[in-house]
Amino acid sequence: MPWNLLIFPLIGGYYFLHTCKRFRFYHLRIERQRLIFNSTILGTFFLSLSFIITSIVSNQTCLDEVISSILPDVPFLGTSFLSFILAFVMTHLINLFTTTNDENFRAISKIGNELERTIAQSYTDMSLLQLTLANGKFYVGIAxxxxxxxxxxxxxxxxxxxxxxxxxxxxxxxNTDYTSAYESYKDNDPTNDIIMNVVIKCDQIITATPFDIELYNKFNEEEKTTSD
Incomplete structure (x- = not known):
C-alpha cells in the first residue's frame, strides 16, 4: 500500500476520537503527541477491519470493479477509503446510544480536577454546592x-x-434567601417559572464544597449551645 494512502485511516482515527462522545471529552485534554498516537492506533484498527471486509466481500461480488468505477484506479485506495467510512459510521452509531452529559461526567471523573468533579457531582445528584468568591461573597446552589x-x-x-x-x-x-422569593413568585401564579441562574467566573472561586443546610444548621446550634 502506498504510504500516502494511510492518510485516510489516520483521519478516520482522529475523527473517531474527536467526534465520538465516549472518547472526545477525554482526548480534548491529553497532549497532542498522545492524541496523534491514539489516532494512529485506531486508524490501524479501522484499516485492518477494512482489509478483512474487502477480502471477504471481493470474493463474493465485483467490489473491485465497483470501487474502481467510483475512485481512481490506485491499488488499495478503496480499502484505505473504506477505513475512514467505517470510522465515520461507527462514530455516529455509538453517539446514538450515549449522551453528552453522561460522557462529559465520565471524562471528568477520570481526568477532571477537584473543582470540576465537585461541580459535576452537584449537577448529577442535584446536590447543594457552597462557593466562596475572592470578594468574600458566597453562594449556595446547584450547578x-x-x-x-x-x-x-x-x-x-x-x-x-x-x-x-x-x-x-x-x-x-x-443575607439572601432565594427560595422564599421563588416560592412567593410561584404562589402568585403556579404556572409562573423563573430562572435565577448566576454565572460565576471560575478564577474568582476560592473554595467549592458540597453543602448540607440541615447539617450546617445543626452544627451551628450545637456550637452556640457549647459557647453558652
Missing amino acids: TKIGAPGDLSYLTIFPLYSGYRDSESKELIF
Whole structure:
C-alpha cells in the first residue's frame, strides 16, 4: 500500500476520537503527541477491519470493479477509503446510544480536577454546592451545567442562598434567601417559572464544597449551645 494512502485511516482515527462522545471529552485534554498516537492506533484498527471486509466481500461480488468505477484506479485506495467510512459510521452509531452529559461526567471523573468533579457531582445528584468568591461573597446552589474537562471558565448555578463571610471569623453570614422569593413568585401564579441562574467566573472561586443546610444548621446550634 502506498504510504500516502494511510492518510485516510489516520483521519478516520482522529475523527473517531474527536467526534465520538465516549472518547472526545477525554482526548480534548491529553497532549497532542498522545492524541496523534491514539489516532494512529485506531486508524490501524479501522484499516485492518477494512482489509478483512474487502477480502471477504471481493470474493463474493465485483467490489473491485465497483470501487474502481467510483475512485481512481490506485491499488488499495478503496480499502484505505473504506477505513475512514467505517470510522465515520461507527462514530455516529455509538453517539446514538450515549449522551453528552453522561460522557462529559465520565471524562471528568477520570481526568477532571477537584473543582470540576465537585461541580459535576452537584449537577448529577442535584446536590447543594457552597462557593466562596475572592470578594468574600458566597453562594449556595446547584450547578446547572457541566463543562468539558479543561474548559471550565464560567460556572452556572441555580442559587438558593447567598451572603458573605465575616472578615475575621470567616463565618458564613446568610443575607439572601432565594427560595422564599421563588416560592412567593410561584404562589402568585403556579404556572409562573423563573430562572435565577448566576454565572460565576471560575478564577474568582476560592473554595467549592458540597453543602448540607440541615447539617450546617445543626452544627451551628450545637456550637452556640457549647459557647453558652
